[in-house]
Amino acid sequence: MRIEAAVTHGKGEAFKIEEVELAKPRAGEVLVRIAATGVCHTDAVARDNGIVPYPIVLGHEGAGVVVQVGEGVKTVEPGDHVVLSYSSCGHCENCRSAHPSTCEDMNALNFGSEGIERLEQNGEKVATFFGQSSFGTYAVADERNVVKVRKDVELELLGPLGCGIQTGSGTVLVRLKPEFGSTIAVYGCGAVGLSAVMAAKIAGCKTIIAVDVHDNRLELARELGAAYAFNGGEVDVVEEIRKVTGSGTHYAVETTGVPSVVHQSLAALRPLGTVAIVGITPEMTIDMFGEIMAEGKTMTGVIEGDTVPQLFIPELVDYYCQGLFPFDKLVRYYAFDDINQAFEDSRTGKAIKPIVKMK
Structure with a gap:
């Protein structure tokens, strides 16, 4: 399917909102319509320091609604509200002992794209970031990236729980x-x-x-x-x-x-x-x-706080609803077209936690 995404074409280059082709979810994968995505310092580091392949669609604090699930997905279904977090293998010793943030394949799964081929532009591959690339109107992610959250909270607010706030x-x-x-x-x-x-x-x-x-x-x-x-x-x-x-x-x-x-x-x-x-x-x-x-x-x-996102992020949402974790006081919203300004305001400290809304 054709989507709009903020594409980074080279080291240190500004984001460009362009059309890219997104593959359908395969077994174990989830298609999410992105409502909003947090801007994190790690995105800026990846953009500016050449630690990822280019071109690439960055973004790793996405929040949205499940549209479609691939074969074998059991934890979410279409219509669920979700936050997208980091990727992990699920079968190494650290993942199995509830420390997925130190997964043995952490760097390969989150900063590399080999074997995670979901995006194309003009017939050329576009790299994926943190297994999600949520600076786009839609994203495909592995089920292990996806965290189901309650529906009675503003969805656009929740993306930063996936990385920085977590x-x-x-x-x-x-x-x-x-x-x-x-x-x-x-x-x-x-x-x-x-x-x-x-x-x-x-x-x-x-x-x-x-x-x-x-x-x-x-x-x-x-x-x-x-x-x-x-x-x-x-x-x-x-x-x-x-x-x-x-x-x-x-x-x-x-x-x-x-x-x-x-x-x-x-x-x-x-x-x-x-x-x-x-x-x-x-x-x-x-x-x-x-x-x-x-x-x-x-x-x-x-x-990543040494957490299991599927357990910890819903707890943070509950704390927020109880008035104990008012992270909304950190947030400033930006339109998708203003993503470069959001990054600049993050760099200068004008905004503590920018969130880019897709619509």
Whole structure:
């Protein structure tokens, strides 16, 4: 079928809304009419850094309605509202032990297109992203990408639950699991970091500390549950955290990927504290003895919040409906034709979580 999609033709090139041909769903696949798709930093990284084949249709935070299912699909049916998340194989050791975000084929399934041939343009193959390519009016995804959600919530809002918001909240609620009354610092108050702040409030953390360099984001972090908000460009963050916690935080979530901030997150931990690294961080040097081993600290990497999307995303929707997870405060909507502006506003910080509506 012919659809409209935002095509990226080369490294760093702007999106172009063009017609492409989308294959019918095969066995185990689902055809979804996309209502809206979140804009994620990972899309920008893929567009600008040559880590994917081109041409490609990006987009990996889609939300829509199931139109058709392929043979053997059992978890959804036509008419269901769904969120599209990351792809996983389902049969490796990590997938089978409820850690699909560290699937042994994670990179091949989400950043490569070999064996996932669904899109064409003028007789030439167009690559698929995260097994969904949801920057289009329709998408075909593997059943494992698809998460059924309740129908009484605005569908256009839900796409970002598939990646960025799941990453921040899942890192806290699923991987770190902070004890009631514990302390936590969140470094970076974009969509991922603010989702971690909201999750820490749900978990019952006594002291939630937000760190960023934009005062407007720090103000929102306070509104969402942070007891303290420090501007890293104006104060000594480690010193301030120690002042309000005594010996540092029990936990931290580092979302920025900035090496100096990673060091801060370690230094501001109390002995035996744990920091989860979720930002895309360049090669950097860590003093293994001084920063980690000497005080029994733990640094762990977390992908997609270490969640099972089919279980966790519906829980987030329920939290939202109960008023406990107001992630709608992070969102700004854009028309599909304005997708390049949405990415620019995300880059500059004008928008925390842009969502592109297909209609």
